[in-house]
Amino acid sequence: MAEPATRTVERALQLLGAVCEAGAVSLADAARGTELSASTALRLLRTLETSGFVRKDAEGDYRPGLRLVQLGAQALSHESLIDLALPALQRLVDATGESAYLSVRGHQGTGSDHAVYLAIVEGTHSVRHASWVGRSVPLEGSSLGVVFGGATPESGYAVSDRGVEADVTGIAAPLQHPGDPGNGHGPVAALSVVSPSYRMNPEHIARIGELVAAEAQALFGVKTH
């Protein structure tokens, strides 16, 4: 299985990514960020523009286009997993007051592994972990990393106390079909609760861990699609 990829398209998608990450970017910056020559970047961005995937704002900078928003929103709504998971996230928040996340393992293309938040219910404490849908977070050293690595302890949940950031505790549980686990590449999604570490202690962690694991297991008595 070689890499049958068309360079032109890859470059265009790379540009699209660059535009989205920056929010707004000039042609020159986009070209630099993707290591393309200015003329190539211009041509590709124009193609993306005529297709509505990017647009030029008043200052001439490139921004994410409507088509992208539309397709992304469509894709999200097709993902019934989110609908299924939201009530569970809400219950976790109700029970713990901490922010709860649904994430999937993201795009193992270039670079290290990441997870993407697909759904979020924010905690009720005024000091709480906050993030956003679509955010990409590194797996390394996080509880999600353990879960997506297929190394979830028998307890059913993984904990990362101050693993990624110095003051954050994450507790995650895998979402997978009961008979499915050894399918080669770990679970496809996970639930997690993330909170400021100072508020946690072993009992709290154990309690929340069991809640997360229970919700995760309950969720996959149901079919995804």
Added chain:
Amino acid sequence: MAEPATRTVERALQLLGAVCEAGAVSLADAARGTELSASTALRLLRTLETSGFVRKDAEGDYRPGLRLVQLGAQALSHESLIDLALPALQRLVDATGESAYLSVRGHQGTGSDHAVYLAIVEGTHSVRHASWVGRSVPLEGSSLGVVFGGATPESGYAVSDRGVEADVTGIAAPLQHPGDPGNGHGPVAALSVVSPSYRMNPEHIARIGELVAAEAQALFGVKTH
């Protein structure tokens, strides 16, 4: 200004759109839907796949990928317009009980003009107009069509009574910077309230119209970015 567009990329984006609209689609269907040869479609879909824009599900069908969801969500969150508009939409719903929408003029690429819903607050009546974020609606004959056409009456709002669908009334007002209007290509966004026609009468329409126009004007005392 000719059409400086790279065919390969255009085709790939077309394919991406086809996959998203279908939700899940086989290679052959995707190829037919875009009028590409099977081999070309396969090659491009693979490129989209390695970039995470589409993925293959268990049955081998192509589905929207995580990267797309991620970028779409990012794009949405960069659009501060949405954050600004949500409170206004909520107020409209509170005052009228009908569903309220923030939309932008979409992608004037191929075909007729459309608008895309960027944000929605659903009405409180049990019989109400319902739609979804990312939905693309035709402008023709709708109140949004009037507004985006730059033909908003002096009243500040446009009404379309049973224009698009036989039982739906839409009331829309343009979002634009005060001094900006004649910029050549009409407003970029609009607020609208949409409701079942049987519940409307001239007084209702006038009252809602004034509310929508007022919210729209209030919104653009503020800068977008």
Added chain:
DNA sequence: AATAAGCGTTTCAATAAGTGAAACGCATAA
């Protein structure tokens, strides 16, 4: 003022890269 730096843009020859008809194996339908 004069100069330099950086931007978006266009042009164009070189060739790298995408193309699609055809053929294959494998399913499932007739």
Added chain:
DNA sequence: TTATGCGTTTCACTTATTGAAACGCTTATT
């Protein structure tokens, strides 16, 4: 058995992409 349709691979043809260079232009720098 035969036929249809799928996903896939191969390959010769050449089309379509590429990037250096050059151009106006605006904005810093001297």
